[in-house]
Amino acid sequence: MTEKIVLPPQEGPFSDVERIKEESNYLRGTLEKTMEYPISSGIPDDDNRLMKFHGSYLQDDRDLRNERAKQKLEPAYQFMVRVRTPGGVATPEQWLTMDRLSDEVGNGTLKLTTRQAFQLHGILKWNVKKFMQGINEVLLDSLAACGDVNRNVMCNANPYQSKLHAEVFEWSAKLSEHLLPRTTAYHELWLNGEKVVDTQEKEIEPIYGSLYLPRKFKIGIAIPPHNDADIYSQDIGFIAILENGQLTGFNVLVGGGMGMTHGDDTTYPQLGRLIGFITPDKLLETAEKIMTIQRDYGNRKERKNARFKYTIDKRGLDWFKEELHRRLGWNIEEARPFQFDHTGDRYGWIKGEDGKWHYTLFIQNGRIKDFEDYPLKTGLREIAKVHTGEFRLTGNQNLVIGNVSPQKKKKIDELIKQYNITAGEFYSALRRNSIACVSLPTCGLAMAEAERYLPSLVEKIEVILDDVGLRDEEIVIRMSGCPNGCSRAAMGEIGFIGKGPGKYNMYLGGGFTGDRLNKIYRENIGEEEILSELRPIITRYAAERLQGERFGDFVIRAGYVAATTDGTNFHTV
């Protein structure tokens, strides 16, 4: 008996990506052949679409694109591979493996992403398999790190409440595992796994079906008062609810997401909406059913309107809840109270409740490498060699050296000093709260610089902050090279989204705790204008702010921008 997942009909033809998925035989496509083809280091577009489901995609060094075209060379193709690390937790052994592979097959650097994953750039086609096998040896994989599936599950990197973190982290790992694609294509292609003969769709992909989701899907778990997982930006956000220090369950947020398209107001960033509370035992079931609603009702005709947020906004939250209850067969409870204080990380040594120590480092833009006067990568490698705890990647692209025993703390402290590794105490609070996506030269979507530019822009803004005495005032600043928003720029108190080379849309008024989208303030401006616009605002903020008033709140009160109360009024000025 053929069991198929039957999608409700949609008007008009599906997008081409749906065809690619359908013809791919569960994410295989012609990858086996094209990844071996020796005349090009690239792969055809169709296969690149499928490659994303395997956690990787083809990029090229855009700095060299024109030059190489003149040289009669194809673009400098290279693969980005994103490694799935649920909750951002990695063992020292895994760290050392990533470190080694980045030198052997990557560009010598590691990127810690805004979703707590490792990302390697500059991997040549012929080395992708070697890389996949290398991470497999330490029980890591890149399956579903990109693509129209559930991505890396985020989790608060809370270093205070060790026991609670361990418990919540377990749930993030279970969620990740539960929602993984079941196709054996990944094993076949990269790990020389045996080819499995096709069986029934419901056996091959019981949750996803052969078309997978209409678009990417993101889940995160936060533990108040920390919102480092930027919980409102997730398709599903779970907020851990504690009573008497015990985890009693999770509040559920649905329909957050960052991406939009310039010039198309039907696309917008959106925050997750609170729909209720569930107990931990219902977590996997709830996540699965929510995801299948998006699977069945998400827009498969137009990818830029395919995210879960549009599905909900189109049909309404009431419809969604009803559909969810129908699929669950039970109703979720009323949401419980909670309070977030901040999205940023707390740097330096912190002692956990179990007596273990945690050291949070500031990693500018999440880039791990040996800088000219800052041997960060070497230092972390040396620490990983002696460390017996774990590494936790944070949603702010920072790193926690977690679960250090009091005995080991001395040794690790020595290494921290030896390699001059800084927790960020010498940086301005603005810089410590800065996030930039990768952007140029490797990201194919980038319209303007981000990671390579934000540090120098921050330096210039720091001059203004110094002038008005706000160097230690925490302000969240984020920059994305394009409106897809990997750095979650639409949630920054100050946000920049690339429009063209050297030009950005400037946004103001995001919530410090990650609970409010910002609003466009100036369109398509360069550095000079950015600085001349910011100076009077920051100066006024220094003079007129109320007690404890955040920059993002001040710009709204002062009338620079109106508050964005919902994604649907993000574009309304």
Added chain:
Amino acid sequence: MTLQVINSPFNEQQVKILNELLPNLTSQQKIWLTGYLAAASAEGPAAVQEPAQVAQQTKEITILFASQTGNSQKIAKKLGAALENPNHQITVTSMGDYKVNNLKKLDHLFIVASTHGEGEPPDNAISFYEYLHSKRAPKLDNVKYAVLSLGDSSYEFFCKTGIDFDERLKALGATSIVPRIDCDVDFDADADAWIQQVTEALATSTAASPAAQTVQVPTGTSDYSRSNPFYAEVLEKVNLNGRGSNKETIHLELSLEGSGLTYEPGDVLAIVPENSDHLIALLLAALGFDGTQKVTVDGNESALQDALKHLDITALSKTLLNKFIPYTQNTELGALIEDRDVLNAYVYGRDVIDIVETFSPWTWTPQQFIEQLRKIPAREYSISSSYAAYPEEVHLTIGKVFHETGGRYREGVVSGNVATNVEIGDKLAVYVKQNPNFKLPADSVPIIMIGAGTGIAPFRSFLQEREEQGTQGKSWLFFGDQHFVTDFLYQVEWQRWLKEGTLTNMNVAFSRDQQEKIYVQHRLIENAKEVFEWIEQGANIYLCGDEKTLGHSVNEALITIFEQQKQLSRDEAADYLKELQKQKRYQRDVY
């Protein structure tokens, strides 16, 4: 017009007198003298020789050439044209095509032979050479002959093939009617002189009719050569190697507009170089000479620094060092030349500047010094375009030669200049050389092309030509270089030809992209079965690239393939490859 010993048939004394006289002649005097000398040469022999009863006899004249790059063929054809005469039955043919059992019937034999590699005959002459030197070679007592050899004095075995033929013919009893001439790279004048001598000797020996034709000297209008190059404008210049490459390979597009020059795929373009001011300054400093001092070259007075632009100050040979010995008081130079291995090791990568610096003190004057030097030889490059695809253009693929030897950074005289100095709009002195031993077969014949580095050049020309013709024949390219990312020369063009079907198969070997070195020969072996099938289907094999690194290994690989696929012994497989070579189904352009 200026004369010197090496570009004219005159001795030093004669050259001196003529060079004193010629510049002072008016145009009218020159025209009169030309006519007088032509008449004198035509009538002279008749006046002193007995009336020609033998003049009625038809002389069988066989002109054989052993050509690798086409120079010998060109001279042979020129000789044939010069000897055109109702009483002459002239055959001009490649040694490869000559039936050896006709040797016995030979009457007059003229050989033009170039030398290849380590003193070996060109590919198409090997069979003839081996036969003539074997016990089966017939007695040639009645044969009258002359030999012109072509070579490059910077090689150890200068003109060896020509010398061997001369000595062997003598040993077999044949009579030389003109002494052998060994030509260096600037052979035009020597070859013309030899043709003249052969013409005269033939007239003398046969007492030919007084109406013997005058020698046709090239007019130079459309017959471009080393001494009369075409100045081609640079239309485009691109470094084909991506950032981070160890190499610098320059793609040049030159205009042939107005030259009337054409070429076929496989042909070669020669560039006549000039030494750089930098190199000349180094040499002058080593010599301790003032560059503005006047010297005389070819009867022309010029500043030493200008004269040195056109003389070979880079290549070192035993011949050259022997010429230097009388001018140094340093006995070590003589000692260096004694031991062949020591000499070879020393000269590798070194130039005249090293010699001047190392083996002082020198006694020569600037004039004496430059008289020891030969003219700077042209550098030859396989053409990488098809004339049909790019009318009035020629493309080259030039690998920059650079290295550090003895603490000094050195560059190839042409490749360094092209890479560093030449800009779009500049002009380069060039001429086309045919390469009859590297030619596309008929449209439908499959081709297997094997090239490494700049050895890819002629295959770009082949595919452009086949694309223009809309050819149906299959094609397979094996290409090798160091790194995929930076050294995949003309990558997007091959990709397009593969996509469109002009190119059927392509295999690449990038030697330094992995731990173990992988070269094109490995790719050949990997594809042994299919390669052999193609050959069985009549495919021609082409090889272009460095003899030392590529030529030998590919030969071995092909022999291995025949050994495996044809179930032959190693020797039989090697014979099979030789047979393919003889049938011109295996053509090589190695350097």
